[in-house]
Amino acid sequence: EAEVAQSPRYKITEKSQAVAFWCDPISGHATLYWYRQILGQGPELLVQFQDESVVDDSQLPKDRFSAERLKGVDSTLKIQPAELGDSAMYLCASSHYGTSDYEQYFGPGTRLTVT
Amino acid sequence: AQTVTQSQPEMSVQEAETVTLSCTYDTSESNYYLFWYKQPPSRQMILVIRQEAYKQQNATENRFSVNFQKAAKSFSLKISDSQLGDTAMYFCAFMKTSYDKVIFGPGTSLSVIP
Numbered sequence: 001e002a003e004v005a006q007s008p009r010y011k012i013t014e015k016s017q018a019v020a021f022w023c024d025p026i027s028g029h030a031t032l033y034w035y036r037q038i039l040g041q042g043p044e045l046l047v048q049f050q051d052e053s054v055v056d057d058s059q060l061p062k063d064r065f066s067a068e069r070l071k072g073v074d075s076t077l078k079i080q081p082a083e084l085g086d087s088a089m090y091l092c093a094s095s096h097y098g099t100s101d102y103e104q105y106f107g108p109g110t111r112l113t114v115t
Numbered sequence: 116a117q118t119v120t121q122s123q124p125e126m127s128v129q130e131a132e133t134v135t136l137s138c139t140y141d142t143s144e145s146n147y148y149l150f151w152y153k154q155p156p157s158r159q160m161i162l163v164i165r166q167e168a169y170k171q172q173n174a175t176e177n178r179f180s181v182n183f184q185k186a187a188k189s190f191s192l193k194i195s196d197s198q199l200g201d202t203a204m205y206f207c208a209f210m211k212t213s214y215d216k217v218i219f220g221p222g223t224s225l226s227v228i229p
Contacts (some may be wrong), residue, residue, distance in 0.1 A: 031214055042119075042206050042219030043160075056216060091160065095214065102148070102213035106160040 002026045004107035006092050012113045018080035021110045025074070025094030031055075033104060034067060034077050037089040046090075049075060050097065082114045117142045119209050119220035127226040128197045135182075136192045136223050138207030144168075148210040149183065150217065151192045155203040163205070166190065197227045 005024040013019045025032050030051050035043035046065065048056040051072035060067065064083070069075040079086055089111050093104040118141045128134035140149070151163040166174045166183050174181050178198075182191045194201055207220040 033216065040222075042208075042221050043217075044219070045216040048216055050214075093160075093217075097214055102210075103162050103165070104217055108159045 004092055004094055004105055006090075006107040006110055008110055009108060010111050010113075012115065013082050015084055015114050016081040018078065019082050019112065020076055020078045021090050021092075021112075023075045023077070023092030023107060025092070026096075026105055028096060029094035029105075030072070030097040031095045032069060032075050033093040033095075034075070035091040035093065037091055037109070039088070043089075043091055046077070079112075082112075084114050087112055087114045117144075117147075117209050117211065117218050119207050119218055121207050121220040121223050123223045124221070125224045125226075127228055128194075130197055130199060130227055130229050132197055133193060133195045134197055134225065136194075136205055136207075136225065138190045138192070138220060140188050140190065140207070140209050140220075142188070142209065142211070144211055148213065149181075149190045150208040150210070151179070151181070151190075152206045152208055152219070153201075153203045154206065154222075155200075160206075164192065194225075199227050199229060201225060202227045 032049040034046045037043040046060045047067045049069045067077045089109045091109045092107045095104045120139045147168045149166045153163045154160045164176045164179050178195045180193045204222045206222045209218045
């Protein structure tokens with residue numbers, strides 16, 4: 001069964017350093033989402049892509065976060081510089097736009113710890 | 116703005132018993148989608164059950180069923196014959212359109228006790 005892939009699974013970084021996360025959605029899924037989940041809370045959307053275009057990045061802290069999906073397939077989320085408050089799980093999800101299957105399929109996540 | 120509330124941070128249930136998780140939401144939309152997601156410890160988020168707001172019939176998936184009360188903006192999850200593998204965080208979630216972002220509640224931690 002096809003799955004959303006994310007790497008790395010775990011990342012420890014010092015504050016002020018740069019960090020990047022990668023996501024490969026299910027093949028054929030045009031819509032890709034990055035969510036941030038702080039421990040003990042529900043996920044919150046950071047950015048949504050439709051193919052290579054950003055649909056919603058209203059909650060993305062643009063002074064330090066950036067996201068790209070250059071060829072409309074895999075995506076990278078970057079933080080620079082990382083802050084202590086960025087410690088969280090970063091989840092990637094994808095969905096099959098234009099079909100009756102609107103379910104968002106989630107990857108295993110990247111757990112970031114900023115020290 | 117839409118919000119999702121789960122008033123039970125933690126719950127426990129004996130194996131084989133039935134448990135109900137509560138969820139309320141706030142929206143001015145008439146058509147939308149509601150979900151229950153399960154997040155087991157150190158494992159990924161998976162969809163348990165979904166409900167389209169235009170459907171009056173409550174959704175059912177094997178041991179999982181919902182009680183959708185549109186006027187009351189309530190969407191509870193019932194788990195029958197609870198199993199140890201049901202131990203997880205459960206998130207109630209709302210989506211305005213079929214390709215919009217999902218808005219999650221704060222979650223309910225469910226423990227199934229042998």
